Amino acid sequence: GNSVTQMEGPVTLSEEAFLTINCTYTATGYPSLFWYVQYPGEGLQLLLKATKADDKGSNKGFEATYRKETTSFHLEKGSVQVSDSAVYFCALLDGGGNKLTFGTGTQLKVEL
Amino acid sequence: SQTIHQWPATLVQPVGSPLSLECTVEGTSNPNLYWYRQAAGRGLQLLFYSVGIGQISSEVPQNLSASRPQDRQFILSSKKLLLSDSGFYLCAWTPDRTYNSPLHFGNGTRLTVT
Numbered sequence: 337g338n339s340v341t342q343m344e345g346p347v348t349l350s351e352e353a354f355l356t357i358n359c360t361y362t363a364t365g366y367p368s369l370f371w372y373v374q375y376p377g378e379g380l381q382l383l384l385k386a387t388k389a390d391d392k393g394s395n396k397g398f399e400a401t402y403r404k405e406t407t408s409f410h411l412e413k414g415s416v417q418v419s420d421s422a423v424y425f426c427a428l429l430d431g432g433g434n435k436l437t438f439g440t441g442t443q444l445k446v447e448l
Numbered sequence: 449s450q451t452i453h454q455w456p457a458t459l460v461q462p463v464g465s466p467l468s469l470e471c472t473v474e475g476t477s478n479p480n481l482y483w484y485r486q487a488a489g490r491g492l493q494l495l496f497y498s499v500g501i502g503q504i505s506s507e508v509p510q511n512l513s514a515s516r517p518q519d520r521q522f523i524l525s526s527k528k529l530l531l532s533d534s535g536f537y538l539c540a541w542t543p544d545r546t547y548n549s550p551l552h553f554g555n556g557t558r559l560t561v562t
Binding site: 342370372378379380381382384425435436437438439440441 | 454482484487492494497507510538550551552553554555556
């Protein structure tokens with residue numbers, strides 16, 4: 337079956353530091369890949385997505401590249417802000433399915 | 449524009465009591481609907497999804513059930529809650545037959561079973 341593995345948190349960074357949150361996946365076929373963000377007390381929001389190999393999704397300074405050869409979709413941001421503190425979820429949607437498989441989430445804490 | 453409503457926002461229920469959480473979507477027709485649970489310190493677990501009225505797929509065996517009495521209404525229920533049912537419940541939707549479309553989530557219901 338499909339699965340998503342994320343690095344465990346919490347990840348604590350100082351403001352303006354570089355962020356990487358690792359995500360690898362296992363899936364049959366050609367899945368679409370997503371990053372969702374959950375701010376405290378809220379539901380999840382889509383952050384970015386990529387639908388085929390070598391696609392780069394980007395939004396709000398965050399980027400992730402769909403790497404089929406390494407089955408990875410790592411999230412990066414060059415300079416984090418305190419407002420980026422949240423839980424980040426990597427997810428995949430298989431090519432013919434109706435459901436999203438999520439990773440366990442990685443909590444990011446950004447301090448001044 | 450499409451919106452999703454989920455209520456209540458918080459709920460405290462005793463063990464053994466029934467549960468009913470409701471989710472409605474506006475501004476779209478025949479959406480795919482989902483219930484997820486997020487337990488403390490854990491990721492999102494898909495509980496149920498529905499591709500149409502009366503069509504429910506269960507992902508995890510448990511004492512919860514789901515129903516879709518109308519096209520844009522999705523209900524999560526339990527006859528008798530367990531302590532382990534505590535968590536953050538999220539309803540979500542996607543457009544029908546759009547496999548690359550992301551999920552749109554409601555704001556969630558925080559359920560505490562005491």
